[in-house]
Amino acid sequence: MxxxxxxxxxxxxxxxxxxxxxxxxxxxxxxxxxxxxxxxxxxxxxxxxxxxxxxxxxxxxxxxxxxxHRVPAANLWVKGQAAARLPFSTIGAEFTPYPFLHIxxxxxxxxxxxxxxxxxxxxxxxxxxxxxxxxxxxxxxxxxxxxxxxxxxxxxxxxxxxxxxxxxxxxxxxxxxPGGTYQQVFYVADVQASGPALNGELHVDLDDADFLAVFPLAGSGRARLIGTVRDERAEHPEQLRFEDVSQRAIEHLKVQVQQVNWFSTYRVHHRVxxxxxxxxxxxxxxxxxxxxxxxxxxxxxxxxxxxxxxxxxxxxxxxxxxxxxxxxxxxxxxxxxxxxxxTTDQVFNFVTADGRLAALLRTRLTPRLIPRLVAFKSAREFLFRTVSQITLNYRYMPLSTGNAGQLQGGDRLPWVAEGGRDNFSGLNRMCWQVQVYGAVSASLVQWCSQRGIPVDVFIWSEAHEAAGLMRDAVYLIRPDSYIALAWSNAGAEVLQTYFEERGLNPS
Incomplete structure (x- = not known):
């Protein structure tokens, strides 16, 4: 055994x-x-x-x-024309070392x-x-x-x-x-192709045709097509070939497919x-x-x-x-x-819904609304932060407590790289650790040292304040790099209480 x-x-x-x-x-x-x-x-x-x-x-x-393959931007297409472009690199550069979608x-x-x-x-x-x-x-x-x-x-x-x-x-x-199954059948195809949508960026068709997204792959002219199959074609998806799927969306994105390396169909569920x-x-x-x-x-x-x-x-x-x-x-x-x-239900239902009203929303309202929205820095940042999962947090949960600056226990630590020092470099360690931006008490450093908890101290700067951090506050970081405790001017007793109340031994 x-x-x-x-x-x-x-x-x-x-x-x-x-x-x-x-x-x-x-x-x-x-x-x-x-x-x-x-x-x-x-x-x-x-x-x-x-x-x-x-x-x-x-x-x-x-x-x-x-x-x-690093994807620098996403493009939305309507009626065969590029309607909006969302550049990841300029949006996320302040938030993460990786301001892009990576394929x-x-x-x-x-x-x-x-x-x-x-x-x-x-x-x-x-x-x-x-x-x-x-x-x-x-x-x-x-x-x-x-x-x-x-x-x-x-x-x-x-x-x-x-x-x-x-x-x-x-x-x-x-x-x-519990949950359900989407009506649409998905297909996925690995292709060799050419056209304006094969420029290394992500392209999505928002037309009244079947949904289609073109994901770039490493290598010239390689792409992954992910689309939907509707009407009677979806009744027996196991019998479908690439030649059987609708060409409308593919033509709208001006994709010329030279070779299909592999093709598959599947149904998608929404369940938890x-x-x-x-x-x-x-x-x-x-x-x-x-x-x-x-x-x-x-x-x-x-x-x-x-x-x-x-x-x-x-x-x-x-x-x-x-x-x-x-x-x-x-x-x-x-x-x-x-x-x-x-969230994904709402997005998916919007881009795939049938009917005249849904088509009007996608083809008339969305092309006008999205460029105006992405013109606002706050809207661009919200989209990037949500899709990149850097907004995911564990606020108001048992392992999370306190607040300091704009941060609360349970938040992802904001990334700041200044003066040649990256505050994420210490997060490579899989252990409890403390970060302080400003001054730290000798007693807290001693308490942490006795328990093998690393303490990183950063010279306070405007960049730290802009990221939402508080001067002299103590940020206790979990082994998975999320903030467990955020506390202004915390002493050793605050950390001691945190661990004791949760039955944790950080050493």
Missing amino acids: KRCEVLIIGAGPTGLVLALWLSKLGVKVRIIDRTASPGTTSRALAVQARTLELYRQLDLTAAILEHG FPQDEHEQLLIERLQAFGVEVERETELLGFNQDAQGVSAQLRRADGLEEHCEANYLAGCDGAHSTVRKVLGIGF AGHFSHRRGFLLGDAAHVHSPAGGQGMNTGIGDAINLAWKLASVLRGKAQASLLATYEIERSAFAQRLVS
Whole structure:
């Protein structure tokens, strides 16, 4: 019987990131997957700015930036003409080191994660299926079927279901998955093409034709087309070929396809699990939430789930936190998933709705309204911050407390790079840490030093004030780099109380 501390079901990006984060934190994991090999095609493309920020803790960001494609802007088209352009680089330059949309296809993404996981001596166990599991106060006992057909038992402290929308883990836990299925059938095609929409930027058709988005890929003339199929063609999507989909939207975007490398169709659901955990079992990624591809949020949200849960599992397993810490995973991630599904629903329904009124809104009102909106700096910034996930926060939740300046406990720490010093550089550490902008008391530094908590002190500047930070305030940062506590002129006793009240040991 094999034993591990965390058994991970599913080796997509969510499961792989969870395994990698836990492995770096010294947790013994097993990761299994039913498939014989990693996927060679994928629908998920976008790596958002917040994911790139968090990936610095695993030294993954540079590799992804090197091998992917940086998208500087998004373009909206109506009636065969470009109607509005949203330049990411000028909008997000003040907020993140990564003010762009980065394209790195899921299959390549997974291969990178697998290679990094192998460096920790962990291999994905392929053609291995979860048959069921039981759990009690001591742990989880799982029944697995291996590639050779033999069955085995695996003992683990915790089990993580990263096994997709049809999750076996979710079914065994008896957790509901309410929601629905979009009427439209999606198609995705990897193509070699030419035309004005093949300029390395993102292009979206907002016409009364079928929805279509053109995502640039690395390499000249390569693109990923993601569109919808409606009317009688959608009745048997498994029989569709690229030649069968409507050419209206493709023609509106002036895309000339020379070669189709691969083509697939699928239906999209909008669902959120009733719970993200039950006792020692957890749901992450598509096992916990699925939604439309609007905004390129899906894969990034699953990765965020994994990062949120990883440090909490490691803390509990190493005796640095009470088991009650794990309850905050569902509290923090479920709230975000609910908001995300609602938002992507509204966007998707707008761009795909049938009817004369919907068409008028897209073709008449939107082309006039969007250029005027993006002319306002605040509107441009709101769009970028939302899509990039840098606005995601855990305010008013059990691990979040206090406020200082414009920041509250639960916020993402604002990025400031000034005088050759980047305040995100210390966030590469996977530990509790403190940042102070201005002066810090010797007693607080001593208290932190005794517990192995790094303290970074920055010389106060106008840039810090502009970012919303407060002079001399103390910002306690969680291992996943979110602000846990924000307090003006906090002393050691404030930090001591924070950890004691939550049953946490930062050392």
